Amino acid sequence: MIEMRDVGFGYHGGAELLSGMTLSLQPGMFHFLTGPSGSGKTTLLRLCYADLLPTAGRMTAFGHELRDLSRDDIADLRRQVGVVHQDPQFLEHLAVAENVALPLTVAGEPVDMEALRDLLGWVQLAPQARALPPSLSGGERQRAALARAVILSPDLVLADEPTGNLDWEMSMRLMQLLIELNKSGKTVLVATHDLNLIRATKAQVTARVLRISGGSLHLAGADL
Amino acid sequence: MRRDLRGLNLVALWRGLIGGDGGKGDRIVPPTGFTAQLTLFSAGAMAFLAVFALALALATGRLADRWSDALAGSVTVRVSAPVTEQEAQVQTALSILQTTPGAGEPRLLPPEEMAQLLEPWFGPDMPVDALPVPALIDVPVTGDDFDAEGLRLRLEAEAPGAVLDDHTEWRRPLVSAANRLRMLGIVSLVLIAAASAAMITLAAKAALAANGQVIRVMRLIGARDLTIANAFVRRFTRRAAVGSAAGTVLGMLAVAILPDASAAGGFLTGLGFQGWGWLMPLSIPLIAAAVGFFATRWAALKMLGAVR
Numbered sequence: 001m002i003e004m005r006d007v008g009f010g011y012h013g014g015a016e017l018l019s020g021m022t023l024s025l026q027p028g029m030f031h032f033l034t035g036p037s038g039s040g041k042t043t044l045l046r047l048c049y050a051d052l053l054p055t056a057g058r059m060t061a062f063g064h065e066l067r068d069l070s071r072d073d074i075a076d077l078r079r080q081v082g083v084v085h086q087d088p089q090f091l092e093h094l095a096v097a098e099n100v101a102l103p104l105t106v107a108g109e110p111v112d113m114e115a116l117r118d119l120l121g122w123v124q125l126a127p128q129a130r131a132l133p134p135s136l137s138g139g140e141r142q143r144a145a146l147a148r149a150v151i152l153s154p155d156l157v158l159a160d161e162p163t164g165n166l167d168w169e170m171s172m173r174l175m176q177l178l179i180e181l182n183k184s185g186k187t188v189l190v191a192t193h194d195l196n197l198i199r200a201t202k203a204q205v206t207a208r209v210l211r212i213s214g215g216s217l218h219l220a221g222a223d224l
Numbered sequence: 225m226r227r228d229l230r231g232l233n234l235v236a237l238w239r240g241l242i243g244g245d246g247g248k249g250d251r252i253v254p255p256t257g258f259t260a261q262l263t264l265f266s267a268g269a270m271a272f273l274a275v276f277a278l279a280l281a282l283a284t285g286r287l288a289d290r291w292s293d294a295l296a297g298s299v300t301v302r303v304s305a306p307v308t309e310q311e312a313q314v315q316t317a318l319s320i321l322q323t324t325p326g327a328g329e330p331r332l333l334p335p336e337e338m339a340q341l342l343e344p345w346f347g348p349d350m351p352v353d354a355l356p357v358p359a360l361i362d363v364p365v366t367g368d369d370f371d372a373e374g375l376r377l378r379l380e381a382e383a384p385g386a387v388l389d390d391h392t393e394w395r396r397p398l399v400s401a402a403n404r405l406r407m408l409g410i411v412s413l414v415l416i417a418a419a420s421a422a423m424i425t426l427a428a429k430a431a432l433a434a435n436g437q438v439i440r441v442m443r444l445i446g447a448r449d450l451t452i453a454n455a456f457v458r459r460f461t462r463r464a465a466v467g468s469a470a471g472t473v474l475g476m477l478a479v480a481i482l483p484d485a486s487a488a489g490g491f492l493t494g495l496g497f498q499g500w501g502w503l504m505p506l507s508i509p510l511i512a513a514a515v516g517f518f519a520t521r522w523a524a525l526k527m528l529g530a531v532r
Contacts, residue, residue, distance in 0.1 A: 049444075050532075051444070051532055052532075071448070071449055072448050072449070074532075075443070075446050075447060075448040075449075076446070077446075078443075078444065078445065078446035079445075079446035083444065089437060089440070089441050089444075090441065091252065091254075091438055091441060092254075093254040093255070094251065094252075098251070102252075102441075102442075102445055103445045103446055105252070106252075106442055106445060106446060106447035106448075106451050106452075107446060108451075148445065152446070
């Protein structure tokens with residue numbers, strides 16, 4: 001799915017923020033990526049959906065070398081990887097339902113209204129379907145972003161600090177949705193610095209925890 | 225160029241042009257009010273000017289052809305000889321002309337017509353007979369085998385006082401002037417098209433810059449460059465087409481109500497469209513739409529190259 005071999009990355013040709021990263025995301029597995037702020041969690045996720053290219057080493061996504069991808073290939077890759085950002089961006093002039101269905105629209109696929117309603121119901125946003133994004137709360141925006149991320153039924157779902165702006169109850173509701181996705185067979189990678197969230201989630205699902213520190217990646221053990 | 229034409233969906237483009245809403249793809253880009261009106265107005269103004277430039281190019285083309293045909297349709301033989309020899313040389317010239325291939329029936333201008341020709345210079349009631357004016361013979365050219373140079377040599381040999389004037393001296397500068405006017409009209413059309421392309425490119429770039437977040441979001445959710453570009457292309461193509469259609473109609477109306485060509489007379493006779501020529505301005509909105517399409521597409525793809 002995502003394979004990294006001795007991957008390094010530095011912004012604008014500067015010093016390497018990440019170095020010697022070797023990682024294999026196992027299909028169907030729930031992964032956490034943790035580490036202090038500024039350690040490179042977001043950077044590693046951006047590498048996974050080809051928003052950045054590694055400056056060293058080899059990295060493949062779904063069997064394709066990242067550096068060899070054309071711009072259209074990158075677009076295709078992003079249809080296989082759903083991404084939820086800490087501060088998700090929407091097209092503010094479109095309704096929530098239209099924003100959630102946007103990946104289908106840009107992929108030129110028909111929108112199944114029944115399935116869209118089900119999806120909005122799953123993230124508990126059916127009443128807000130016609131609302132505009134600025135009227136949503138932080139938790140609702142995150143759930144709308146999750147619905148948009150999974151509408152194309154991607155194999156991999158990435159979430160970058162998805163609970164960073166949410167209270168505990170709202171965070172657990174969102175994690176519950178990610179757990180359900182994982183149990184339905186999706187591979188999930190969540191970047192977070194919140195160890196309590198990781199512990200609470202691990203109580204419900206088998207999760208692999210990766211820690212970034214000093215620019216390197218380690219498998220976290222029982223110290224969590 | 226190949227990249228520009230890749231994925232060109234003419235059916236979708238046409239639907240986008242004729243429909244009030246180009247579909248969901250168009251809704252992706254937020255609506256813009258004042259900018260849209262400015263683009264429509266600019267496209268309309270350019271089309272209005274293009275109609276006049278086209279009318280000028282067509283009219284001067286016709287003018288050049290008319291002058292050329294009119295002056296090439298006949299020649300004049302001027303006979304200047306001493307009074308005692310004039311009549312004999314005129315008769316000799318007439319007999320030569322009657323046997324010249326490609327020349328029609330020669331006609332010696334009677335004294336009344338001579339008087340009319342001289343009237344602007346000498347005033348009315350001038351006794352032409354008392355003046356040593358040359359005799360003029362008008363000869364229509366009726367065939368392609370008319371050989372002006374051969375005729376000139378024969379006249380020189382048999383009637384030394386007869387001089388052939390095939391109007392080349394007059395015709396050349398007139399036709400040249402008309403052709404330059406026609407070229408001026410064509411250059412104006414090209415400049416109008418280029419200015420339209422520049423205007424639409426600037427408007428499209430402004431729209432793309434103002435919608436940076438839209439573009440970023442679309443890329444992140446898996447939109448291809450052409451999908452994003454087309455959302456802007458459809459919008460600007462439609463504006464260019466609609467604006468220029470309105471400008472073209474107004475321009476054609478303005479040309480139609482110009483003073484009647486034959487009544488006005490003079491140098492500018494025939495400025496406007498004639499017959500099938502009225503269909504030519506209808507191509508202006510199509511060309512404007514094509515200019516809008518390619519200018520926006522180029523600007524969009526160039527800007528998208530900077531967005532990963």
